[in-house]
Amino acid sequence: MKINWGTGIVLAFIGFIGFILFFVVRMSMDNKANHDLVTDEYYKQELAYQKEIDAEANAKNLVDPVKIEKTNNGLLLKFPKILEGQNIQGTVSLYRPSNKHLDFDLPVSLSNTHLLIPDKRLLGGRWDIKITWEHKGKEFLHKESITY
Known part of the structure; x- marks a missing residue:
């Protein structure tokens, strides 16, 4: 089976998007990547x-x-x-x-x-x-x- 350049570009885009989505899902689910604010009452501190x-x-x-x-x-x-x-x-x-x-x-x-x-x-x-x-x-x- 012969793959032309258009099919190759589409496969490359799909592979790249899959690669990025894999890391986004992995980092958002991982407990090591903690995305807390510096303080819990951030806005209250900002006013003072x-x-x-x-x-x-x-x-x-x-x-x-x-x-x-x-x-x-x-x-x-x-x-x-x-x-x-x-x-x-x-x-x-x-x-x-x-x-x-x-x-x-x-x-x-x-x-x-x-x-x-x-x-x-x-x-x-x-x-x-x-x-x-x-x-x-x-x-x-x-x-x-x-x-x-």
């Missing part, structure tokens, strides 16, 4: 974005900014000494881009100007840290990405 910008500007205007250091015991968050540690209220959110099940939040409760995040809570890899705190009615925000 100006407050976040203002809080970040407040943190950048501090003379002594927040510092994050790796130690043998974990991550050490050093808050500015100007702010009395007892008056700071807030949260530390650790976000793992590769696995949302590893994300966790810690309340900021300081006896002095530093907070230790234990080593056992952190797996190796990239972490996005978001520190939000309030001191005397003024909100602050510090964001940083680290590789632990």
Whole structure:
């Protein structure tokens, strides 16, 4: 049987379309390809974005900014000494881009100007840290990405 060039082109198109559809179906059904949003309440967070910008500007205007250091015991968050540690209220959110099940939040409760995040809570890899705190009615925000 002889195949002319028109039949060959049609067979090539059918083969290509089948190849693409195979991968589209495979990737949409596969559990490894997780297509979640970064946060569940994306639109709610988007509406409060100006407050976040203002809080970040407040943190950048501090003379002594927040510092994050790796130690043998974990991550050490050093808050500015100007702010009395007892008056700071807030949260530390650790976000793992590769696995949302590893994300966790810690309340900021300081006896002095530093907070230790234990080593056992952190797996190796990239972490996005978001520190939000309030001191005397003024909100602050510090964001940083680290590789632990």
